[in-house]
Amino acid sequence: MERKQGEVDHLERPSPLTDKERVMIQDSWAKVYQNCEEAGVAILVRLFVNFPSSKLYFSQFKHIEDTEELEHSSQLRKHARRVMNAINTLVENIDNSEKMASVLKLVGKAHALKHKVDPVYFKILSGVILEVLGEEYPEVMTPEVGAAWTKLLATVCSGIKAVYEEVGWTQQSTSTG
Secondary structure, eight states, X not given: OOTTHHHHHHHHSOOOOOHHHHHHHHHHHHHHHTTHHHHHHHHHHHHHHHOGGGGGGOTTTTTOOOHHHXXXXXXXXXXXXXXXXXXXXXXXXXXXXXXXXXXXHHHHHIIIIISOOOTHHHHHHHHHHHXXXXXXXXXXXXXXXXXXXXXXXXXXXXXXXXXXXXXXXXOOOOSOO
C-alpha cells in the first residue's frame, strides 16, 4: 500500500481546481472540441486497442478487431460524440459544482446500473484521454495544462466512484479480463 500512496491519494481525493487551472482547461478544450468527433474516435479506439476488455461492454462493435473498421463504425462514432459532449458539458460548467455533479450522476448511474461497466474503466479512460490529447494537441497540452487536466479527470473519477457507491455497485463477476 505504501508503494504509490501519494498517487492513490491524489486520485482518490483530488484537490480543487484553481482559477488558473480552470481557464487552462477551458482554453485547451476549446481547441480540442473543434475536432470533437475525430478526437473522441481517437480516444475510444486507443482505449479499445490498448484495453480490449473495455470493448466487451459494447455489443455493437465488440466483435470488430480491425482498427480502421473500428474508426469507421457509426456506433463507435456515436458513442465518441456522447463522451466528448459529456466532457464538454463538464468543461463548460467547471465553475458550477452542482451541474458537474449532476452530469457525473447521470453518467455514473447509466454506466453502473444499465451498462454494468466496472468503474475502473473511468480511470483507464482518463489516462487514455490524457495520452491522446498530449499526442494530438502537443501545442495545447503543455505539462502545466496536462496537470490541470489530470486534476479534473481525477475529480471526475472520484465523482463517478461516489455515484457507483451511492447506487450500491457490487463488483460484477464477468470474464472480461
